[in-house]
Amino acid sequence: MTKLLVITENRDGELRNVSFEAVAAAKKMNEAAEVVGVVLGSGNLEKLGNEIIRFGADRAITVSHEKLEDYTSEGYGQAVLAVIEDESPDGIVMGHTSIGKDLTPKLAAKLDSGLISDVVDISDEDGQPAFTRPIYSGKAFEKKVIAEGSTLVTIRPNNIKPLEEDESRNGEVISKDVDIADARTIIKDVIRKASEGVDLSEANVVIAGGRGVKSEEGFRPLYELAEVLGAAVGASRGACDAEYCDYALQIGQTGKVVTPDLYIAVGISGAIQHLAGMSNSKVIVAINKDPEANIFNVADYGIVGDLFEVVPKLTEELRQLKV
Ligand code: FAD
Numbered sequence: 643m644t645k646l647l648v649i650t651e652n653r654d655g656e657l658r659n660v661s662f663e664a665v666a667a668a669k670k671m672n673e674a675a676e677v678v679g680v681v682l683g684s685g686n687l688e689k690l691g692n693e694i695i696r697f698g699a700d701r702a703i704t705v706s707h708e709k710l711e712d713y714t715s716e717g718y719g720q721a722v723l724a725v726i727e728d729e730s731p732d733g734i735v736m737g738h739t740s741i742g743k744d745l746t747p748k749l750a751a752k753l754d755s756g757l758i759s760d761v762v763d764i765s766d767e768d769g770q771p772a773f774t775r776p777i778y779s780g781k782a783f784e785k786k787v788i789a790e791g792s793t794l795v796t797i798r799p800n801n802i803k804p805l806e807e808d809e810s811r812n813g814e815v816i817s818k819d820v821d822i823a824d825a826r827t828i829i830k831d832v833i834r835k836a837s838e839g840v841d842l843s844e845a846n847v848v849i850a851g852g853r854g855v856k857s858e859e860g861f862r863p864l865y866e867l868a869e870v871l872g873a874a875v876g877a878s879r880g881a882c883d884a885e886y887c888d889y890a891l892q893i894g895q896t897g898k899v900v901t902p903d904l905y906i907a908v909g910i911s912g913a914i915q916h917l918a919g920m921s922n923s924k925v926i927v928a929i930n931k932d933p934e935a936n937i938f939n940v941a942d943y944g945i946v947g948d949l950f951e952v953v954p955k956l957t958e959e960l961r962q963l964k965v
Contacts, residue, residue, distance in 0.1 A: 650690070661679070691699065761797045878916050
């Protein structure tokens with residue numbers, strides 16, 4: 643029987659949504675495969691093991707170790723390799739997140755296996771899974787199949803729909819002890835730089851500000867709108883370079899890639915490097931005072947106007963609708 647490992651991610655004691663999407667991706671790769679969720683961290687992880695099963699995994703392996711409290715390539719690498727040695731999976735799936743992007747190339751090199759990264763869809767090609775991924779900064783898509791052997795796959799968050807949670811589903815959760823050799827890197831402190839609220843890479847609604855917001859203070863109307871919509875706030879590199887916000891918010895070729903249901907670009911011109919990080923969003927709304935701005939070429943809805951007038955009005959209208 644084909645066996646696929648899903649390396650999950652958790653934060654603040656909760657599994658990240660991309661973990662559920664990775665289980666759904668594994669099922670898309672092979673519906674009949676045994677899907678094994680791997681949960682790494684410190685403390686008791688049984689609850690998370692049971693949760694990944696309710697979202698479609700057949701069983702779960704938890705690896706708890708004080709050196710896995712925070713992510714390090716070495717610690718997680720050693721733990722995952724130990725699980726792989728026990729399980730000999732036919733494939734491994736994880737999120738195309740900061741952790742997935744760091745860990746999977748190292749695993750692929752160690753295992754001498756292929757890596758298909760940033761997958762946005764999985765389809766069936768003559769009984770074999772075919773992986774669709776964006777290329778040329780999202781201007782085109784390519785479809786890849788695995789020629790031979792096992793492979794690692796990373797999936798872009800927010801593209802593959804998780805399976806419905808099934809409360810009645812249960813399976814075995816096994817805790818595995820792993821020796822983790824002293825790492826050459828030690829996490830001394832984790833400083834949260836991104837916005838406290840909704841996680842940018844997994845948000846369903848993103849409001850991004852550009853150089854047009856003109857100052858750090860100029861982001862305030864965007865945060866107010868974000869609060870009404872339950873959205874995450876992002877930014878163009880223009881806004882980050884101008885020090886209006888932290889680089890953790892940057893979206894684009896050299897920032898985060900997002901695919902929300904709704905992306906609202908505010909005071910952003912739409913440079914190709916920015917589009918690379920957001921053009922696959924399902925609905926794009928652009929607010930810009932320049933009717934010729936390139937962002938309108940990718941927008942589904944455009945508002946030509948001064949953002950300092952438009953955004954507060956939008957927030958007010960949406961607040962009224964919510965009351
Ligand atoms: P601008 O281009 O200055 O646009 C500001 C916009 O705001 C204008 O369209 C203007 O009409 C509008 N505006 C001004 N005032 C108002 C107002 N009151 N109301 C409404 N609209 C207003 N950029 C990224 O975003 N992400 C990346 O990852 C990225 N990576 C890069 C990598 C490389 C190698 C390079 C060379 C560049 C990269 N860039 C990236 C930079 C990119 O080329 C652009 O310079 C940047 O995206 C511009 O940011 P902006 O749209 O906020 O600013």
